[in-house]
Amino acid sequence: MKIALLAKKKVGLVDGSCKRESVAEGLRSQWDRCNALVLSWILNTVSQDLSAGIVFASNAAMVWADLKERFNKVDGSRIYYLHREIVTHTQNLSSISVYFSRLKLLWDDFDALVPFNSCECEIARENSSILAQQRLFQMLMGLNDSYTMVRSQILLMKPLPTINQAYNMLVQEEGQRQHSVNSVQVQNEPTALYTSSYSQSHNQYKKKFNGICDFCHIKGHKKENCYRLIGYSPDFKFTKKGGINVKQSANSATAENGAEAVMQSEAKQAPTFTAEQYQQILNLLGKDPVVKGAAHMAGSLQWRDEEDW
Template identity: 40%
Template sequence: MRRTSYANVVINGANDDSENTPHDEVPNSGDLDDASFITSNGHPLYLQNVDHPGLVLISKKLTGTENFGPWKRSLSIALSAKNKLGLLNGSVPMPDAESPLRAQWERVNDMVISWILNTVSEEISNGMDFVNTAQEVWEELTGQFSSIDGHRIYQILKDLHALEQGDKSVEIYYHKMKNLWDEYVALEPTTTCKCSAKCDSHLVVEARHQRKRLLQFIIGLNDSFSNARGQILMMDPLPSITQAYSLVKQEEKQRQKHVSSNAFLGNVKSDISTTSPTVSSAGTNNVLPDSTSSKK
């Protein structure tokens, strides 16, 4: 009799009519949930040999509301790559106590809890010691920090308004601005028009956002880049912010080469002046007399 495994339901859907693979047969078992089918990355309860509770999936650590958005996005991507998001959103629920998958589910659940807590500060993780499931941990953190996204959005916009290059390099200044914009978009995503399949209003909105970023970038540049700023504004159409960054970065490199060249020439002149023979007030070189002439 043909049986459908739990893994096949998760991967292919309950109504899969494709040909059986060798793992689709359940030998001598009438239970649909069989742990023997957890054999590949496609199964959400599969663990690789390199997986362990001390694994740190991302370098970011959750410290509070100020970095919850970037932390959540980074960890979601990492857990998605591990095929473990189902334990966070409830799509892979806890099996019944009699299910042969129950022990493996609990093992994977504990593993995901450890992975999450490895990426939060000690102060935050201390309050999660007695949470039983990864979904509860995820919902608890989301409830604590995402409910005040409005405060973070306010701070991001305030930081963007005050951001200027100052004593920062063009590269550091650009990436600081980009990180703020990316976090803002993650917290306040742009809505997409659904009025028509041919509607391109979202393209107009996106172009407007990109133009706003470009202008903010060149406004915050130091006055020493006024020539580059003027050249960018005279382009028709306006370049993208990445193109503008490349142009300004190139000019910064040219200046650094010019400064290094001048410094090198200055050192050479200094060395020549210190090694040249001194001249007396009479205009003759101060050299030692010839030994043969002194004997005469």
């Protein structure tokens, strides 16, 4: 409010330096108009609860003095709150600019309540340098852990940079990271588009193919993709089609092929002898030659016209 009054050259109407009695008779009407203008600014600035108490006031200087007496006081609880907000303020999900702007606002509010010594002596300049260094550390402490490398680079600089210089370095680092993320996303987009287009074209090809397999004579696939020829994968899901269980058919075909393979294997492994070799073996064992076509009978034997033993 005070800055706006300074810009309009109306501060004298609120600080008491420009009173109505000190103005010439011919200029008092202009003074009244300027006083009403300042009063309207004050009414539009304060809250509705406060405006109800000053709406009937006629002197801007009196209203200003009343507000200053009620609210322009250094409160210990307010200073404590601001100091706690400054110490605990962190970046979290905010950008560097938003984080620094919020911290700068807290510093300005704290300086308004606890004004720093404005002396131009050497000691005052040293104290001002120490305060700026402490605030630089506060800003670096609130950064996310992803800025640890940049924080270390700033702290290793001699002399230490100012707050604005450190802020500029952090903004540049943030911009480079954002550029890197965007570059990676742009590089990944063609791959994703190619994969999607290939999958769509492959599925479309599978849907459009209506040929008949030359091996199993089943519609819907080619010979080089026939599972009966190349074998079924472990995760293949069998379905029924035309009342025939494909899984059972596949199992039957597998069983038949397996039985044939076993029979062929046994036939290959069975020893073969000539008639002379077989007769020699029987002579060695002391057996009579076996007549071809003899039947092997199982069970108990009974002789005709003989009693049981």
